[in-house]
Amino acid sequence: LSLDLSSTPVRLRALGVVLACAAIVAAVVMVSAIDSRDSAARAVATRSGRLMVQAERLYAVLSDADAAADATLMTSGIASRERYLAAIQTASARIGVLTRATSGASRAGAAVSAVAAALPLYNGWVETATSNYSQGFPLGAAYYVWGASGVMRGQLLPAAQRLYAIEAENLAGDYRSGTSAGAVVAFAVFGVLLFVVFAAAQVLLARWMHRVFNVPMVIGTAVVLAVVTLGLVGVITEQDALGSAQRDGSDSVQLLSAARILALREQGDESLALIASGSGTQYLADFAAVSRDLGSVHGSGLLGGAWTLAKRSGSTAGIERISDDFSRYDTIHAHLLADEQAGQWQNADVLAVGPNAPEAVRADNLNTELVQQINAAQSRFSRHAASASSALAGFGLAIPLLIAAGTLLGLAGLRQRIKEYR
């Protein structure tokens, strides 16, 4: 095959082939760049962001079940018993949702199955402990501390926390691919190159044919320019929305979720120290370590971080209420600790156990406030994430169609000229 490029019709046909090939290559690259952004934004909005919160809620309901089991043993309360049963039911439902949402082969799936496998074991220990305790056997408490609580703290909570960490990291990964510079640069470079090819074709046409404009080619070039501009605007909108979703939403969700997990752990430590009456020094040590990690509003730690974030997004009132609740809780904890060290277990029990005990009331306030703030941050996150995922909606179809239309217009312009040689 030999091309006689001195012949104008051959040159025109060759130009058409170049144009079509450039359009196909550019369309493929641009669509895949847009698609990777779009699917990452969608994953943030509908998958990783939600699963992270689901994992945190699973952790919370497991802790709640444990707190209720503990209260049932220490007060023989029917209300606590009902709360325990309800929490176990909710936990099972959440495990069901998470099992369907995660693949069994993934790390997240493995964490969910670990929780699913250990929950009946835990429940068995609690039932044995409860029946022993109701017969007046001190062994009931030991069953709870060593059996049930061993499973809760040794298997259930670590697996739920692992799930939370995996989903939080997945979210970070989705953020990264949703804002990756590679995709946007590829889109811009190939878009601009396609535009340059079209513009060059126009210039060559003008030179060869001695006419300034070829109307279909000009329109085709304009369409390509429009596609590039539209795509970039879409990508910038998506990226901006994802950034807001993180800064105004999920960052706070993460810090507050971690704070809630640690607050629940503190409350568990407190109960175990009480029920172990003096042989629970490791729980008190854990309480102290957890408390350090929580930090304070004007210092470091989770609360410090959450306060800085809240200040950036406007109101710090919620975080300050949480911090107040924490310090009130800590004050009661200090009294309790003094009672425990003096061997005044019954005084300590009065402070901590039962629906109206001061420490239980504080813990409830704290948990409610944390949940409210997490939900508020989560709804900010959802709003931004939704606009990020809708920013590129339909682009996967519109971009190839528009490029095809522009290319067809360009080819039509060339065809007009080729016809003139027949």
Added chain:
Amino acid sequence: MTRYTRRAAFVAALTALAAALGGCGAISDQALRTSLHALAVRVSSTTATTTSGAPPRCDPTASLKPSSPPAAPGHMPAGSFMRAIQRRGYLIAGVNESYLLFSFFDPSSGKIEGFEIDLLHQIAKAIFGTWHNKIEFEEVTVPQRLPFVQQGKVDIVADAVTMTCARWRNVDFSSTYYDGGVRVMVPASSNARQLSDLAHQRVCATTGSVPLEMIARSPYKLIPYGVPQGIYCLVALEQGKVAGIVSDDSLLIGSAMQVHNVKILPFSVADAPYGMAISKNHPGFVRFVNAVLERTRRDGTWASIYHRWLGPYSSGPTPPPPKPHYS
């Protein structure tokens, strides 16, 4: 403008565009890192511990001669420790709340009851004339109980403390109030007939207790598994974490009441004479307590208390009270 500068300008424009795009909505992992780091907080848990060093030799059951007879209730001799207790208005006794039959919290009555509690009632009655509301019970753990006596946090500890020569160096003991033996509990399905059958397996006892030391020193290469309260051994046994429990028969009898599928091997590994621990600063109080115990032995109170708590669970008739030794 030459072609090259134009090309350079084009590249520069693209770079600037990419930089602008990268800059807006930048993603930072800071919150993620902070939260995951905070969640990674961990505290090491307690594990089995043993003590070392050969125990000194002595007669661990030899206590101080009783003051006979004890002073009249409500009229404790001036300057005595009993007088101080009388003035305070109550006796502070360190006990265990989960020691079935000996001292345990009964949730139905809301009170601490048991063999040891009834003996403490006798001591309170000897000081105040009545024991009602005259004892403040402090829950103590095995590692705490003797230090609490030394530090004066409690007046007396009755918590199945085996009298040993090593312990005599830190506290004084009353005369023997219960003659226990150290025995071995295994699952009912176990083939073990003697301690040596548990060689190279984990065997549970309370941290800081005589049985745990015996496990550690035994020639059968038992692996000691220490827990903060004896009752946790039962849970460890049921979880299959340990092959057996070495403990005082008194505790094992109470344990066997609460669980099925266990058996107590029919031999004693060692004697376990129980005495009430009292500070070395109060020899007068030791003599007073011994006088009270002497009376309970003689007037049948000891036998009726034994019968009330341990009678239903011991084979044969109520044994005679343990013979006191005095140095």
